[in-house]
Amino acid sequence: MLKKIIHTLFLPCSEATLLMEKRNAKNISPMENRKLAVHLKICKWCKAYESKLKILDEIFKMKFYQNKENIIDDIEIQDFKDKMIKKLDF
Secondary structure (H helix, E strand, O other): OHHHHHHHHHOOHHHHHHHHHHHHHOOOOHHHHHHHHHHHHHOHHHHHHHHHHHHHHHHHHHHHHHHOOOOOOHHHHHHHHHHHHHHHHO
Protein backbone atom coordinates (compact mmCIF):
# COMPACT_ATOMS: atom_id res chain seq x y z
CA MET A 1 0.00 0.00 0.00
CA LEU A 2 2.80 2.41 0.90
CA LYS A 3 4.58 1.62 -2.36
CA LYS A 4 1.43 2.45 -4.33
CA ILE A 5 1.00 5.81 -2.57
CA ILE A 6 4.64 6.78 -3.04
CA HIS A 7 4.51 5.47 -6.59
CA THR A 8 1.49 7.58 -7.51
CA LEU A 9 2.31 10.78 -5.62
CA PHE A 10 6.08 10.90 -5.89
CA LEU A 11 6.64 9.96 -9.54
CA PRO A 12 4.12 8.08 -11.71
CA CYS A 13 5.33 5.53 -14.27
CA SER A 14 4.43 7.82 -17.16
CA GLU A 15 6.81 10.48 -15.88
CA ALA A 16 9.48 7.93 -14.95
CA THR A 17 9.62 6.52 -18.47
CA LEU A 18 9.75 10.05 -19.87
CA LEU A 19 12.69 10.85 -17.58
CA MET A 20 14.49 7.68 -18.68
CA GLU A 21 14.13 8.71 -22.32
CA LYS A 22 15.18 12.25 -21.50
CA ARG A 23 18.22 10.97 -19.60
CA ASN A 24 19.30 9.00 -22.67
CA ALA A 25 19.02 12.06 -24.88
CA LYS A 26 20.63 14.57 -22.51
CA ASN A 27 21.40 15.12 -18.84
CA ILE A 28 18.55 15.50 -16.35
CA SER A 29 18.63 17.62 -13.21
CA PRO A 30 19.87 16.12 -9.94
CA MET A 31 16.35 16.33 -8.48
CA GLU A 32 14.87 14.46 -11.44
CA ASN A 33 17.66 11.91 -11.16
CA ARG A 34 16.89 11.32 -7.45
CA LYS A 35 13.15 10.98 -8.09
CA LEU A 36 13.83 8.51 -10.87
CA ALA A 37 16.22 6.49 -8.70
CA VAL A 38 13.61 6.19 -5.94
CA HIS A 39 10.93 5.25 -8.43
CA LEU A 40 13.12 2.55 -9.96
CA LYS A 41 13.72 1.04 -6.53
CA ILE A 42 9.99 0.53 -5.94
CA CYS A 43 8.71 -0.19 -9.48
CA LYS A 44 9.76 -3.46 -11.07
CA TRP A 45 8.05 -2.59 -14.36
CA CYS A 46 9.97 0.62 -14.86
CA LYS A 47 13.19 -1.13 -13.83
CA ALA A 48 12.56 -3.69 -16.58
CA TYR A 49 11.79 -0.88 -19.04
CA GLU A 50 15.07 0.80 -18.12
CA SER A 51 17.10 -2.33 -18.79
CA LYS A 52 15.41 -2.86 -22.17
CA LEU A 53 15.93 0.80 -23.02
CA LYS A 54 19.66 0.45 -22.35
CA ILE A 55 19.89 -2.61 -24.59
CA LEU A 56 18.02 -0.88 -27.42
CA ASP A 57 20.15 2.23 -27.06
CA GLU A 58 23.34 0.17 -27.40
CA ILE A 59 21.96 -1.62 -30.47
CA PHE A 60 21.01 1.66 -32.13
CA LYS A 61 24.44 3.15 -31.39
CA MET A 62 26.18 0.13 -32.90
CA LYS A 63 23.99 0.23 -36.00
CA PHE A 64 24.47 3.98 -36.38
CA TYR A 65 28.26 3.75 -36.30
CA GLN A 66 28.29 0.73 -38.62
CA ASN A 67 26.02 2.43 -41.13
CA LYS A 68 28.08 5.62 -41.29
CA GLU A 69 30.28 3.85 -43.82
CA ASN A 70 27.32 2.44 -45.74
CA ILE A 71 25.35 5.27 -47.27
CA ILE A 72 21.70 4.40 -47.91
CA ASP A 73 20.42 5.82 -51.14
CA ASP A 74 16.95 7.18 -51.86
CA ILE A 75 15.88 4.07 -53.81
CA GLU A 76 16.53 1.81 -50.81
CA ILE A 77 14.59 4.15 -48.55
CA GLN A 78 11.63 4.22 -50.92
CA ASP A 79 11.68 0.42 -51.25
CA PHE A 80 11.61 0.11 -47.47
CA LYS A 81 8.68 2.54 -47.24
CA ASP A 82 6.77 0.62 -49.93
CA LYS A 83 7.31 -2.69 -48.12
CA MET A 84 6.12 -1.21 -44.84
CA ILE A 85 3.00 0.25 -46.46
CA LYS A 86 2.20 -3.15 -47.99
CA LYS A 87 2.56 -4.84 -44.59
CA LEU A 88 0.35 -2.24 -42.93
CA ASP A 89 -2.36 -2.59 -45.58
CA PHE A 90 -2.63 -6.33 -44.89
